Amino acid sequence: MNRQDNTIETLRTNAPGELVKHREYELDLAMPLLRQAVEASGVVLTHEFSPAAHYEEKVIQQVRPQTQTAIHREHQEGVTDMFLHRANEAVDAAFDGGEGNPLFDYDQKAA
Amino acid sequence: MLHLTGVKVTHYSIMIKKLLSNILSQREEQRRAELYRNLIRREAKLGGQLFGPVPKGGRREFFCLDKNTWVWHEEWIDANRQHQARATRYDVRPNGILKAQNGQYQAVTPEEAKKLYEAAQLYTQRVKNELYSFAV
Numbered sequence: 001m002n003r004q005d006n007t008i009e010t011l012r013t014n015a016p017g018e019l020v021k022h023r024e025y026e027l028d029l030a031m032p033l034l035r036q037a038v039e040a041s042g043v044v045l046t047h048e049f050s051p052a053a054h055y056e057e058k059v060i061q062q063v064r065p066q067t068q069t070a071i072h073r074e075h076q077e078g079v080t081d082m083f084l085h086r087a088n089e090a091v092d093a094a095f096d097g098g099e100g101n102p103l104f105d106y107d108q109k110a111a
Numbered sequence: 112m113l114h115l116t117g118v119k120v121t122h123y124s125i126m127i128k129k130l131l132s133n134i135l136s137q138r139e140e141q142r143r144a145e146l147y148r149n150l151i152r153r154e155a156k157l158g159g160q161l162f163g164p165v166p167k168g169g170r171r172e173f174f175c176l177d178k179n180t181w182v183w184h185e186e187w188i189d190a191n192r193q194h195q196a197r198a199t200r201y202d203v204r205p206n207g208i209l210k211a212q213n214g215q216y217q218a219v220t221p222e223e224a225k226k227l228y229e230a231a232q233l234y235t236q237r238v239k240n241e242l243y244s245f246a247v
Contacts, residue, residue, distance in 0.1 A: 019147050020243050023154075027235045029178040030203070034231055037203045041224040 151176070153242055155184075158234045168194075173234060179203045181231060201227060 039045060151174060158173030165171045169187040176182050181201040189195050200211040201219065208219045208227065219227065 019143065019150060023147075023150055024239060024243055026178050027175060027238065030175050030181075031231065031235055033178055033205075034181070034203050034208075034228055036205060037208045038224045038228045040205065041207045041219065042221045043225045043228070045225075045228070 150242075154234075154238050155182075157237055157241060158230075161230060161233050161237070173230065175231070175234065176200075181227065 035045065155172035155174035159165065159171035161173060162171065166187060169185070171186075172182070172184040174182055179202060181203070183199040183201070184196070186194065186196040197212065202209040202211065202216075208224050209216050210219045210223075
């Protein structure tokens with residue numbers, strides 16, 4: 001469709017999908033006009049406002065506590081691992097010194 | 112006579128066809144106009160959500176009416192439990208933005224203009240992503 005003829009009146013007699021296309025087109029037209037008017041009002045829009053950045057910040061805010069929880073959990077797991085490691089060492093040490101100890105002398109018991 | 116009757120029948124037939132065609136066309140026109148209004152309503156609702164939660168009993172809408180017009184509508188219950196409503200229309204012009212409230216025009220401040228621009232950018236982004244991204 002020729003965008004010059006892309007008026008609401010024309011589109012109302014066309015397919016509904018064209019209404020959506022027109023609406024998007026209208027929004028595309030509206031933003032530069034608004035920007036021009038805002039700058040004419042004396043506002044210097046040096047920093048382009050980024051909705052993406054806005055969302056990014058929101059996501060960061062949501063994710064941050066989750067990350068902290070995950071780090072905390074990992075730390076806890078790390079501590080658990082450390083305890084398990086120590087326990088293993090203790091068990092290993094017990095085995096190492098277990099010769100002659102009936103508790104560890106399975107072969108002897110089995111026999 | 113027979114010929115004349117035949118002409119009359121043909122004439123009536125054309126008139127009825129035209130009439131039906133006009134009615135159908137009008138209905139189609141009305142349907143599409145309604146569809147367009149529905150699109151704007153959905154945008155307005157989404158636009159109203161950009162500025163945080165609406166207080167209980169209130170209503171907020173923000174939308175682009177056309178390429179030169181943005182509308183803010185707010186309803187709320189005041190401290191005296193009275194229902195209040197305010198509609199603000201922003202007319203975008205090449206040399207600035209005019210704000211119309213209760214039939215009175217005034218120029219918007221640079222601060223308000225900047226906020227309007229930021230809101231409009233967010234609105235456009237969300238409308239395209241959330242309403243029209245799956246449209247055929």
